[in-house]
Amino acid sequence: MSDSDWLSRRTVLKQAGVGAGLVGLAGCSSSGGDGGDEGDSGGEDTETEASMDETTTTSSSGSDDEVRVGFLHPTSGPFAALGEAQQRGSEVATAHVNEDLGGILGNNVRRFVEDTEGDPSTGREMARRHVETNDVDVLIGGVSGAVNLSVADYAYDVGVPYFAYGGPEEITGEECLPTTFRYQYSDAQIARSGAEWALENLGSRVWIHIADYAFGQSIARTWKDAFEASGLDYTIVNETQTPLGTSDYSAVISQIQSSDADWVLQGFSGSDAVNFLSQAEQFELGQDIMSTTNTYLPLRQGAGSSAVGTYTTIRYEPTYESEANQMLVDRYTSTFDEPPTDFALVMWSSLRLYAQAAESAGSLETSAVVSAMEGLESDEPMGSTTMRECDHQAVRDGFVGRITEPDQYDWPGQEIVATRTADDITRTCEETGCDLPSL
Amino acid sequence: MSMLETTNLHKRFGELQAVDDVNLSIDREGIHSIIGPNGAGKSTLFHLLTGYLNPTGGEIRYKDEDIAGLPPRKIVQKGISRSFQIADLFEGLTVKENLQIATQALDEKRNSLWVDSESLTTTLEKTEQLLEDIELVDLADVRADALSHGDQRKLEIGLALAVEPDLILLDEPTAGMGKQESVQMVRLIRRLVDERDIKLILIEHDIGIVMRISDRISVLNRGQIIAEGSPEEIQQNERVQEAYIGTKRGEASE
């Protein structure tokens, strides 16, 4: 009768697939599985205890025997394409944990998905829906840094572990939180993967062009730090910016064209990057382009031939040889008939790391999981990974690559041209500025 | 002494000289009518006198004060009110609300945010009185856009009167009415104006009516005053007849 009851039931039914809809219409009562597992909510702060008790009693299906995982994917809005890629990732990750690892603590993982619409407010609202009506044990996902930060803040408030996807260094830096973990590279790791290599191989004269928003600004900042940290000689010829969502780059491209810069650092993603790349191709821009984002499959698909020949730090490459990667590739390609992406990788590894921590803690209780997570080592598809205790950032190797002509698929591929060690690319604990508050 | 006087009043729309060097002197007493063929500039003249349009040049003196270029509301506050050729009513509101808004304009609490508009007793009393005066008591709760054409014209006059002007300019108050109705309308106007001792300036196309009720008539053609005088004098004037013959038909079809 009440809205929320109906909402939560719908959410559940949505997860369970089409068949369950009929059951819902037949009036599946909320009495079915109302007994909440105390273990589920045991980790909550005392101040939210009331709410937790309430949600456990209202959840419309049993939670005794399942681990409830709340994924946040922007399946509509500006990041919709990325959100959909993430969603495919979370689907295979869940199947992997259930089928290959035997679930978590012997229980099945149940996957809930909500759409953040790429909007931080909606993201927070959806995180709230996950916690309050889906009664999840852990939150994973979000694409943009803004959504990540707002969800992380909420997750800390209610004491639920959260695996971020976004890159801003403050997520595991100045705004680090005990409940927040990140398997994804931080922007600083990415910058250090690419900066030194680019100065050595592309030249010392750099033109930085970014989109004027958090992500772009973060790229400019972290790369300049990384240039400094490399100890090499470099010159920043110019630093320019365009507003997010700019479609015409002719002014800046002609400026770069007529400058003596060796290469351009491209500080934006999505359709901005596609526009920039295709216009750079039309203008026959002479300078090399280095990016942190051209590795993304949706971007390569969007930019097509205009991305070929540009350089990028690589977040994920399906042909990378490791046993863990083979598992991901097999499962993903057999489900979706296309290679996995970075979005899938991060969902996959985040859920795996959570599962391993819960196993070793022997509980889903937040504080136990958090302790188990700190220092956890695991072999993940892109190599071995350590979840660092001081800032909850995954520490792993970095890669630089080049976009190549289409080969196996319709869109351009990428080849790894350099590998950087985890230690080289990761800031020290002191540098991060992270001071974890108490849980 | 004249109440309203214009000196070399001009209004130009691009190439068109809509009001051309008009010198008009209107006495305090009696009814003054302005006639002329379609497009002669009668309405434009009214627009200039009431501040709806700004003159391109010239002076308008009202009670010895230059009012040219003042916004309409300032001119209204000085005591000049008007009606429009096509009734401009608050169509979605009832007759009573229409008049209430109009009478409220004189109330010192007209801008108050906090008192209930139904508590302004003086305004309400005046509204009731006006309803009676314009013979719309029975239709007080009917929306203005549901009134018959004739009643809308009455309401239009009521709105113009509600602000208690000293001078009222009526732009074809009988437009679109039958002969019988027009006569009644004119009678009503005459009574209302006399009761309140308001100076009336009238634009009217029915020459018969004009001749019957006017004390003085100005004839406008192509933006210029071509004749002025008593009804008898105007009837005799050749230039007036000339100006009218060519356009008589158009004038009748309105």
Add this chain to the structure above:
Amino acid sequence: MSTNQLAFLILNGLALSMLYILIASGFAVIFGITDVLNFAHGVFYMLGAYLAFTVVDATGSFAIALILGPLVVAGLGIGIERLTLHYIYDRSPLYHVLITFGVLLIVTDVVEFVWGTGTKFFPTPDLLGGAVSIGPVIYPRYRLFTIAAGACIAFLTWALFRYSDFGLIVRGGAQDKQTVRLMGVNISRYYTLIFGLGTFLAAIAGALAAPFLSVNPAMGDDALIIAFVVVAIGGLGSFGGSIVAGVIVGFIQTITNTFASEISGFVLYLLLFGVLILKPEGILGAYEIREQAAKLSYDRTIDPLNLTDRRVLVVLGLLLLIPLAFEGFSLSQYGMGLIALMFVWGILALSLDTVTGYTGLISFGHAAFYGIGSYAVALLTVHFTSSFVLGLAAAVTVAAVVAWLVGAVSARLSGLYFAVVTFAVGQMLYQLALSWSGFTGGSNGLAIDNVTLLGALDLSNTFVFYYLALSLLVLCYYLVKRIMDSPFGLQLKAIRESERRAKFLGYDTNKAKRRVFAISGAVGGVAGALFTTRQTFTSPDTLYWIVSGDALFAVILGGVGTLYGPIIGGAVLLGLDQALTIYFDYWRLILGAVLIFIVLFAPRGLVSFYYIFEDRLGDDDPAGGTANPETVAPRDEEEAVQE
């Protein structure tokens, strides 16, 4: 500056100008003739690009795509016009705006459904690929082609209006519908064709832009904003003005992009704002507000309900009881929080109704006040205090002051200009919030600590927040209702019905507009303040124009001009949105359809269903005395009962 740079500047400026002219011309054509601000212009542009993409994919020919795509879109435009706008040209532009907003929602989802959400790579046609050297520089061939094509299309369109019979008739019809009708021409048929032509131009612009801008679902938004700005600067309703403005805007944008890229996001808005202040009718605006084109009128008078009305009391009683009655049973925190957010949306819609429903001014920038309220609380909490009372005071004050200024700037504009100015203000603030990241947190937004009420109550507690939002909703309604019952409120109604008449009664209508804007802004600020308090977060999205569109949607959905209707509308819209996102991936499509349905068949929104129902009952018993008193008691009787 080197010749090299200068050459680039000129070519880039030309290319951008032509693109802007192309984008704006379809919008200008439709507006100039039919007085419809077509918010769906952007999606038709996008559709043109996607169809071209598909045709190129299938046939490999860009030339075919350039003809076929726009023709299909024009057909679609004609179909949409025939089914919707065609019947409501005589209604207020508010309804036109909302119909096209509904079309925007639907087409966006259809595009995402058919083509997916990713950015599509649109290869440059082979013939036009690569670059050629022009004087000192090497310039892309395709851009040169767009410059030529843009000039051609603009010229042909201009010539069509200038020299053909068709042009003569539609221009005549735009000036004076009656006369053209008397001449035996069915002008509404021409309106259909004009709409078709406008969508054709939008689509061809999209198809031409596709190879040098990418094809993605966000492209429509940009195009809409550009069209809006260019047409408003050029002068609403002046095709020549749009061309001049396109060139000016294109070059100024290029110059800014080159020399001051930090502010390039603002240029459009600054230009627009400057023009509207200095020359409100636009550079070449010969457009006179056509009387009925600006007016919002209602077929039926629906008075706001008193708080003491029995029906209102019953609803309030239920709302008060909900959290208590269900506590510990089945209503989750989430559901209660959702109802509280419905209250917030109710307040926002109420705020808009004072300006739009009561005063008849179409505001398409109410997100500005919502966002200001939201940021006021966030910034205060971050920097000074977590006191809700102080945050609310700041939100209300700042929002009221900004609203007053907006009112002051735009008071002398009426009708659709008003919509354009408010839109520009909202977008300018959005851009500001996005760019001024040191202060606003930029696109990351601002996360804040929990806000407290009177130092004791933690407002992150859903229970407490629920009652706070409910009481503020009731308080706002009480205040607004009281103001609307005042002599000032009567003035507002007078302005809505006829501003000219109100002026000729001696009212200072500009002052009244400034004041009502300030009041509306203050109430909008309350909504924003509550939103941030609930979310402990804000971001530039609170200022985005879609929020303004949603607010108008809510007002119409509930019942424009009734004060309580919009509250219902806001609540229902939020509920609908939340519910639909769970059921359907393509919920925007459904919302768009609901909006169009409401506009066409129930222009007074949900509350009118009640009155239609009441009329049915009333047929049996016109006095309404003995029928169910719950439903048929007129307002006055109801009050008498209370006393």
